[in-house]
Amino acid sequence: MACEDAFTQFLLRMGDNTLILGHRVSEWCGHAPVLEEDIALANTALDLIGQTQMWLGLAAEVQGEGKSADDLAFLRDAWDFRNVLLMEVPNGDFGRTLMRQFLFDAWHSIQLGRLMKSSDDRVAAIAEKASKEVAYHLERSADTVVGLGDGTEESHRRMQEALDYLWPYIGEMFQSDETDAEMVKAGIAPDPASLREEYDTLVSRVLTEATLTIPESRFAHKGGRTGAMHTEHLGHLLTQMQWLQRAYPGAKW
Amino acid sequence: MSQVTTQPTVEQIWDWLDAVPDPEIPVISLVDLGIIRDVAWEGGTLVVTVTPTYSGCPATSVIAMDIETALRDRGIIDLNLKTQISPAWTTDWLSEKGRTRLEAYGIAPPQPAGGPEKCPHCGSKDVTRVSQFGSTPCKAHWRCQDCLEPFDYFKCI
Numbered sequence: 001m002a003c004e005d006a007f008t009q010f011l012l013r014m015g016d017n018t019l020i021l022g023h024r025v026s027e028w029c030g031h032a033p034v035l036e037e038d039i040a041l042a043n044t045a046l047d048l049i050g051q052t053q054m055w056l057g058l059a060a061e062v063q064g065e066g067k068s069a070d071d072l073a074f075l076r077d078a079w080d081f082r083n084v085l086l087m088e089v090p091n092g093d094f095g096r097t098l099m100r101q102f103l104f105d106a107w108h109s110i111q112l113g114r115l116m117k118s119s120d121d122r123v124a125a126i127a128e129k130a131s132k133e134v135a136y137h138l139e140r141s142a143d144t145v146v147g148l149g150d151g152t153e154e155s156h157r158r159m160q161e162a163l164d165y166l167w168p169y170i171g172e173m174f175q176s177d178e179t180d181a182e183m184v185k186a187g188i189a190p191d192p193a194s195l196r197e198e199y200d201t202l203v204s205r206v207l208t209e210a211t212l213t214i215p216e217s218r219f220a221h222k223g224g225r226t227g228a229m230h231t232e233h234l235g236h237l238l239t240q241m242q243w244l245q246r247a248y249p250g251a252k253w
Numbered sequence: 254m255s256q257v258t259t260q261p262t263v264e265q266i267w268d269w270l271d272a273v274p275d276p277e278i279p280v281i282s283l284v285d286l287g288i289i290r291d292v293a294w295e296g297g298t299l300v301v302t303v304t305p306t307y308s309g310c311p312a313t314s315v316i317a318m319d320i321e322t323a324l325r326d327r328g329i330i331d332l333n334l335k336t337q338i339s340p341a342w343t344t345d346w347l348s349e350k351g352r353t354r355l356e357a358y359g360i361a362p363p364q365p366a367g368g369p370e371k372c373p374h375c376g377s378k379d380v381t382r383v384s385q386f387g388s389t390p391c392k393a394h395w396r397c398q399d400c401l402e403p404f405d406y407f408k409c410i
Contacts, residue, residue, distance in 0.1 A: 037384070043386040046310075046390060047308060047309050049309045050307060051308050054308060121339075128338075132343075136408070
């Protein structure tokens with residue numbers, strides 16, 4: 001695999017994660033349990049979409065086919081997306097949404113910390129910018145997971161259910177393939193597997209404080225970041241996210 | 254509007270930009286906000302380097318338009334607006350004038366400790382966080398326990 005191709009794939013993986021999660025989180029707009037949470041979710045989604053513009057903008061530049069970040073977001077179909085499956089699973093209840101946010105924020109913050117030392121200045125700059133926002137996301141999602149996990153009987157039960165449901169989607173974030181090997185060789189990005197230990201330490205500290213039990217199984221649903229197989233949920237998400245470009249191809253404002 | 258005959262100095266341009274209000278918090282200027290990182294002439298082209306606050310802040314494109322409009326009104330046509338994301342924007346770049354104006358406007362300025370020093374309305378130190386996020390990406394939502402007024406806090410990043 002040529003290094004440019006691997007680099008493009010890597011950038012799509014970063015940008016598609018933030019794009020698809022950003023879209024999922026934005027689905028809460030106007031539906032959150034209280035106004036403050038509604039605003040917090042919308043702000044988080046906004047940060048993620050902003051980061052998407054940077055990652056997909058760079059992906060388009062490296063790809064060199066004259067495309068823009070918008071082209072990549074709105075003119076690809078499900079099989080071309082490279083986000084992990086965790087991003088595309090439906091929101092579920094508020095607890096599950098915040099649990100997913102926490103499980104991703106923890107990975108995201110560690111990944112961006114490593115990327116700040118990337119051999120590619122553009123990657124390092126995006127990581128530096130995004131990591132400040134993500135530190136804030138992590139603070140909030142971790143606090144909320146503890147608050148709800150160690151909360152009422154019902155909130156505890158729901159958070160444990162959320163964790164049990166989402167845990168099999170965690171493993172995909174740490175799976176390494178050829179693309180990753182190319183990125184490690186070029187000094188652009190770390191080996192995903194090398195993030196696992198730090199992740200487990202962080203996540204188990206918070207989940208223990210939240211009085212939740214981490215499932216023992218390491219079974220992992222995968223296929224999103226390689227594009228081999230997405231869940232059936234991604235196609236539905238795209239029909240909404242890409243509706244305008246599908247109905248009015250090339251529309252601009 | 255008049256076409257410039259002599260090139261305005263860089264200092265003059267900083268002054269003009271200091272008169273352009275932030276679109277979301279109009280009591281402070283773009284210079285106060287610390288997002289204008291550099292102003293320089295490259296031959297006949299004026300290069301203004303801007304560092305965005307939050308990557309998804311919807312005000313970013315409005316800010317670019319406001320800068321362009323303000324400078325065009327002063328006769329500067331040949332303008333290059335450069336976006337620079339590294340070093341990342343930090344609230345340390347807020348000017349002293351900006352911090353004072355924020356507080357007078359009812360927005361508590363950022364503190365390294367991570368929360369407002371005091372209520373911008375009554376000065377009480379007994380304040381509590383309502384939400385980590387607020388009406389714009391750069392603010393959080395707090396409340397004073399003494400005067401009971403809610404207020405915005407400019408997040409420290």
